[in-house]
Amino acid sequence: MGIYDAPFRGSSAVAAGALTDHQLRHGFTHLYRDVYVARRVEVTAAVWARAAWVYAGPDAVLTGYSAAALHGSKWIDASEPAEVIRVGHCRPPKHLLVHDYRLEPGEATVVDGMRVATPARAAFDLGRRLPRKEAIVALDALCNATKVKPEAIADIADRHRGARGMTALRAILPDVDGGAESPPETHTRLVIVAAGLPRPETQIVHVGEDGWEWARSDMGWREWRVLVEYDGEHHWTDRRQRAWDIERSARIEALGWTVVRVGAELLYDRPGELVRRVRAKLRAVGAPV
Structure with a gap:
């Protein structure tokens, strides 16, 4: 992997003398404000996730589709916005959802140096946000990739009684099956x-x-x-x-x-x-x- 094949802060590369402003503007793909990646890189959901973490900062936790992509889940359309959990309100840029969710101990892990929701927590967030069919597809794929069980997702739900979307999540969990491969x-x-x-x-x-x-x-x-x-x-x-x-x-x-x-x-x-x-x-x- 080349040095710029992962998302990076353009200002840091320019300040270090590694790139010029002209090179940055014309030789790289702009993802978020001050976040770029080499043009040769296909911008997948996982790349968007890494870019979101660079943009949001080390205190953010990737969740939803972003966490699912980093845990190896397939079939995630790159047009889906990246998702982070970050305390406080802010106006997110295009292609990024910022959630002011509460995280309990053990609901985040570290993947390649980034803070990422666990598979069960990512599924919990997806299942209560997405429409029914999309949610089941997303949770099937995540369970297939990580072997997390619907029971583990239900355990997360038990810790967050009263959270938005809980009724929808509990309604779909009986229909989630990690055996689906597409x-x-x-x-x-x-x-x-x-x-x-x-x-x-x-x-x-x-x-x-x-x-x-x-x-x-x-x-x-x-x-x-x-x-x-x-x-x-x-x-x-x-x-x-x-x-x-x-x-x-x-x-x-x-x-x-x-x-x-x-x-x-x-x-x-x-x-x-x-x-x-x-x-x-x-x-x-x-x-x-």
């Missing part, structure tokens, strides 16, 4: 559950006679041996992936599983048909649906 997998599960079907188990492992895992299915019901698998675009555009998908499905079905395959068009344009197909497969094997 937003479409979360969306698929939510469509199934919203239709009144039993909640599926996520990440069902298939083990060979030698004891080794050879496949993993997105979700399903072991009791009735029905699986639901979301096929992303790469499943259709990558020839090797498609060939393995066909072989894998044949092997799973040979073991007595029924597989319902879901693509983006079915999920987002015809969710009723998705539900109809899943319900039909469950009924065919005796599920009370």
Whole structure:
């Protein structure tokens, strides 16, 4: 990593004689007031998080999407504003949310020298701020990346009774599942559950006679041996992936599983048909649906 591949204060670089004002203005990406990064760097959610911490100062604590990004959570759009907790009121710049939240001991940790909310605390802040579907997607991804459990998020909520958004947070926690490995997998599960079907188990492992895992299915019901698998675009555009998908499905079905395959068009344009197909497969094997 180059010296300017992480966000830095431009005034400090100029004062040290490392850069001129002209170089700073024309050779670097301006993120916040006096905060820059090398133009070759893709400005991801994690880069925005680091820039926010540089801007807000060492007393700030990164939370929400910023903390999630630094803890390894995927699928965070770089257009989402960075988030910090900092005592006192201020007018935040564009692309930054500043929260005057109360932090209890143990709710912050250190990542690469920055103060960052723990995964459970970051999930707590996201879950009470975002709309329902966005919140579940965000918490699924964070739980998947960090293995934090919804119970740990509920424990944080118990410490902050009366905080804003608590009713919304508690309403979504039963629907959070760290087994989801992409937003479409979360969306698929939510469509199934919203239709009144039993909640599926996520990440069902298939083990060979030698004891080794050879496949993993997105979700399903072991009791009735029905699986639901979301096929992303790469499943259709990558020839090797498609060939393995066909072989894998044949092997799973040979073991007595029924597989319902879901693509983006079915999920987002015809969710009723998705539900109809899943319900039909469950009924065919005796599920009370």
